Amino acid sequence: MPFAHIIGTGSAVPERVLTNQDLEQIVDTTDEWIVRRSGIKERRIARQDKNETTTELGLSAARRAMQTAGVTADQIDGIIAATVTGDRLFPSTACMIQKELGADNAAAYDISAGCSGFVYGLEQANNGIRMGVSRTVLVVGTERLSSVLNWEDRSTCVLLGDGAGAVLLHGSDEPGGILSTHIKSDGRLWDLLYAEAGNNPPPAMLESLAFLPHHLKMEGNRLFKQAVPSMVKIAEQAIEHNKLSREDIQLMVPHQANVRILQAVAERLQIPMEKVYTNLHKYGNTSSASIPIALDEAYQEGRIKKGDYVLVVAFGAGLTWGASIIQWSL
Numbered sequence: 001m002p003f004a005h006i007i008g009t010g011s012a013v014p015e016r017v018l019t020n021q022d023l024e025q026i027v028d029t030t031d032e033w034i035v036r037r038s039g040i041k042e043r044r045i046a047r048q049d050k051n052e053t054t055t056e057l058g059l060s061a062a063r064r065a066m067q068t069a070g071v072t073a074d075q076i077d078g079i080i081a082a083t084v085t086g087d088r089l090f091p092s093t094a095c096m097i098q099k100e101l102g103a104d105n106a107a108a109y110d111i112s113a114g115c116s117g118f119v120y121g122l123e124q125a126n127n128g129i130r131m132g133v134s135r136t137v138l139v140v141g142t143e144r145l146s147s148v149l150n151w152e153d154r155s156t157c158v159l160l161g162d163g164a165g166a167v168l169l170h171g172s173d174e175p176g177g178i179l180s181t182h183i184k185s186d187g188r189l190w191d192l193l194y195a196e197a198g199n200n201p202p203p204a205m206l207e208s209l210a211f212l213p214h215h216l217k218m219e220g221n222r223l224f225k226q227a228v229p230s231m232v233k234i235a236e237q238a239i240e241h242n243k244l245s246r247e248d249i250q251l252m253v254p255h256q257a258n259v260r261i262l263q264a265v266a267e268r269l270q271i272p273m274e275k276v277y278t279n280l281h282k283y284g285n286t287s288s289a290s291i292p293i294a295l296d297e298a299y300q301e302g303r304i305k306k307g308d309y310v311l312v313v314a315f316g317a318g319l320t321w322g323a324s325i326i327q328w329s330l
């Protein structure tokens with residue numbers, strides 16, 4: 001069975017920076033509250049007039065991952081896009097990216113697993129490569145959450161941001177790469193985080209406008225309490241499955257929702273914060289894009305080296321959660 005190696009990473013974020021101070025002018029909040037409760041200082045917000053769509057952000061991240069890998073579009077046989085904010089209800093964002101790349105030999109589809117979407121995508125890509133169904137697969141996490149935010153709801157609009165990240169996976173006989181993926185969901189708690197309508201809502205009707213169907217709704221406090229134990233448990237499963245110890249993990253790259261979640265997970269896993277990658281102070285929570293952006297930045301900054309064991313762990317709407325251990329190949 002071939003092993004699925006990450007041979008390229010890339011990311012792309014919109015130009016416009018929205019700081020906590022900017023948000024103080026929009027809703028009843030303070031920089032102090034946002035930093036203390038979440039760790040976020042600023043986030044990026046896409047601009048339609050700059051063509052910073054979900055597809056375009058994902059496309060830029062994908063192109064950068066292909067560039068690092070030295071892979072051309074015709075070599076790609078799978079494109080998986082994880083997103084909850086596609087530009088259209090259908091077709092998939094992955095198909096839009098396929099068209100722009102000219103990756104005519106690929107099968108492209110989307111995954112909707114909230115903030116865990118990237119880990120779900122890794123699982124799909126890894127299975128396909130391990131089974132010999134595909135050889136070179138692009139996994140993209142891309143989001144434009146600003147388009148589904150209620151900018152009058154201070155409990156959500158200060159937390160999220162836009163961006164995209166991508167990895168390119170390639171099958172080879174050399175051991176390493178994606179060592180395992182574990183994913184899990186609990187649909188009973190779907191209503192802790194949801195948006196009623198898609199990014200392109202049906203024609204507005206007075207009664208539907210009243211409950212803001214396309215706006216994200218979140219019960220942050222209850223989510224927080226679900227996130228920590230779920231992330232810890234699935235990370236422990238991943239570590240044990242690979243017969244590793246916590247000390248073997250060189251870097252944990254968690255979904256970037258809240259620095260307090262990251263600290264609580266790290267503490268329970270007994271992984272020191274120096275080994276936890278965080279960039280949420282710059283981007284906020286970018287849902288399925290947060291882990292691939294973090295992986296790309298961690299790699300570019302020299303925080304991950306060839307042979308390192310990297311633990312990625314996610315939690316999000318669904319509810320969904322997941323973990324993967326990657327032996328870094330770059």
Ligand code: UT7
Pocket residue numbers: 028029030033034037038115154155156158159193219220221222223224227257258285287315316317
């Ligand atoms: O991406 C995956 C899914 N997302 C998550 O896992 C997010 C998990 N949840 C969280 O990150 C945190 O729960 C939040 C950051 C969302 C909130 O932090 P918290 O410590 O749980 O605060 P809270 O919701 O309990 O609110 C505390 C207080 C409330 O006021 P009262 O009732 O104590 O008077 C809120 O009304 O803070 C108030 N508040 C704010 N104050 C200033 C809520 N949002 C704001 C705000 N600025 N932006």
